[in-house]
Amino acid sequence: MKILYIGDTNPFSTSFHRLSALKRLGYEVDSYNPYEVCNDQLTNFVLCKVHFRTGYSFLQKKIEEWLSAILGENKKFDLVWVDSGELIGKKCLQILKSVGIPVILYNVDDPTGKRDGGRFKSLLKALPLYDLVVVVRKETEEECIKLGANKVLLVYRSYDEEAHKPYANLEEIPSQFRSEVAFIGTWMRYENRDEFLLKLIESGVPVSIWGGRWQKSPNWNKLKPYFRGGGLGGRDYVAAIQGTKVCIGMLSKGNRDLHTQRSLEVPFAGGLFCAERTSEHLGMYQEGVEAVFWSDAAECARICKELLADDSLRERIRLAGMQRVRSLGVGNEQTCQTILETALQTV
Incomplete structure (x- = not known):
């Protein structure tokens, strides 16, 4: 299976750990970081706050063009894995869905909660287009279903088998x-x-x-x-x-x-x-x-x-x-495998 991975590739991020786990499982993964595409905006102190509060709505055109360029390379993928998804709006999902393969969302935040204000505005509009939405709290699972998500999988958060391996001595x-x-x-x-x-x-x-x-x-x-x-x-x-x-x-x-x-x-x-x-x-x-x-x-x-x-x-x-x-079966490798198997059963 070849996976198109859209998420943060910072080596210290939890999303990078999931990316690494997918590779350790033997999948061929092409990874692309949407945060790098908008780096000039997201590293600006003032603009970063504006985009956070407006759900990254003003960045959508740029990300849509970026995703179209990725798919325009004519690489063949079997599945799209979107990690976090806060930058990925409805039109972005329509672009990803246009190639006719499953698209899944994995989000460990609380996108349907109130703490972060409008941060997940774009994500929530795209929610019904995902083939599988993976979340880590019961409330989020229930609220995603009410918002039109096709299928929601509730999982525990994960440790990483390699990144968090204890010192032997x-x-x-x-x-x-x-x-x-x-x-x-x-x-x-x-x-x-x-x-x-x-x-x-x-x-x-x-x-x-x-x-x-x-x-x-x-x-x-x-x-x-x-x-x-x-x-x-x-x-x-x-x-x-x-x-x-x-x-x-x-x-x-x-x-x-x-x-x-x-x-x-x-x-x-x-x-x-x-x-x-x-x-x-x-x-x-x-x-x-x-x-x-x-x-x-x-x-x-x-x-x-x-x-x-x-x-x-x-x-x-x-x-x-x-x-x-x-x-408990909550390492990244086992969790990622469960997510992929569930996604393929859904389609």
């Missing part, structure tokens, strides 16, 4: 990525992640923070001594997960998350997953055995202290979590 992990309790993630307005971490710190939990935009936090001066660096990717990301004793996972409430990429990546990469107690987390892992969960900062602080004081308990949970996540 813990001594290889650089000292700058070792910590007691770590949070690896971005500061987000209205999510109160800074306040949560500050409560842990004030409770005596030795927190280390990696991620972007933390300088924007109103609590930056208090958090600054615990800040270890900006966003992590590649082996540095794995090192920080595997190099900490407890790895905290937080949800995006604006995105209606009940689990995130960290929910799978942390245990697979050899970290002990410590996150908010949700129905999906409880479905993935046995609490206190394969992962630990909390309802608020006070409970999280108590759990972290208990784990830091008990090396054997911490190691048992960490190893059990690693084993459990591998049994």
